[in-house]
Amino acid sequence: MTSLLAVHISDGPLNDGWIAGGFAIAAVLVGLGLWRLHEDEVPRIGVITAAFFVASQLHIPGGVTTVHLLLNGLVGVMLGRRAGLAIAVGLTMQFFLFAHGGLSTLGVNTTLMALPAMAAGLVFPFLRRWMRPYAAGFLLGIGAAGATVLGNFAVLVLGTNEDMTRLAQFVLLAHVPVVIIEGLIVGFVVQYLSKVRPEMLRLPAPNQPPGERGMSAPRASP
Numbered sequence: 001m002t003s004l005l006a007v008h009i010s011d012g013p014l015n016d017g018w019i020a021g022g023f024a025i026a027a028v029l030v031g032l033g034l035w036r037l038h039e040d041e042v043p044r045i046g047v048i049t050a051a052f053f054v055a056s057q058l059h060i061p062g063g064v065t066t067v068h069l070l071l072n073g074l075v076g077v078m079l080g081r082r083a084g085l086a087i088a089v090g091l092t093m094q095f096f097l098f099a100h101g102g103l104s105t106l107g108v109n110t111t112l113m114a115l116p117a118m119a120a121g122l123v124f125p126f127l128r129r130w131m132r133p134y135a136a137g138f139l140l141g142i143g144a145a146g147a148t149v150l151g152n153f154a155v156l157v158l159g160t161n162e163d164m165t166r167l168a169q170f171v172l173l174a175h176v177p178v179v180i181i182e183g184l185i186v187g188f189v190v191q192y193l194s195k196v197r198p199e200m201l202r203l204p205a206p207n208q209p210p211g212e213r214g215m216s217a218p219r220a221s222p
Contacts, residue, residue: 007152011102018159022108033085049086073144076117083117116147133194134187141186
């Protein structure tokens with residue numbers, strides 16, 4: 001069941017309308033990531049894209065499906081609206097290098113992972129004001145991964161050319177532990193970075209005067 005390889009839908013099961021819609025939305029998300037992209041942001045985006053790429057290659061068999069870490073919540077927290085660009089590049093590399101996912105479904109797969117990631121990046125600055133870094137990271141890690149898994153379930157149920165409801169339910173249940181682990185990992189990473197490298201989370205450095213916030217950190221998306 002290659003179409004149920006983790007949350008990367010392969011070529012074949014989706015109908016044309018969903019494929020076209022996926023590419024249309026993904027194009028908008030990538031466009032937002034490219035908008036006003038500064039040269040000094042490229043190395044940072046590249047490093048985070050590489051981490052996302054590597055994490056998604058560690059597969060754990062689970063019957064008719066496999067599971068792996070998504071880390072789209074962490075990508076969103078660290079890159080903001082640039083997350084769509086990083087995830088699109090990562091998924092494209094996974095397909096061409098390892099045949100992970102599908103070419104026709106690249107738009108849908110990008111949308112399912114990038115939308116929750118970008119939402120996490122948007123919400124993080126507000127959550128950070130009201131709770132500890134670990135709690136904010138934990139909630140956004142679970143939220144982004146959970147939204148991707150639920151979105152994958154909905155697409156398999158509503159957008160395929162055959163009835164895949166039962167298998168989609170299995171994939172959904174198989175990813176419940178992954179969602180929890182995602183929250184723990186993202187929480188720990190956010191907690192650590194908030195202490196040693198807050199600029200990686202698009203936060204001002206400690207003891208930095210208010211008028212100079214963001215001046216020493218690499219330019220990042222909102």
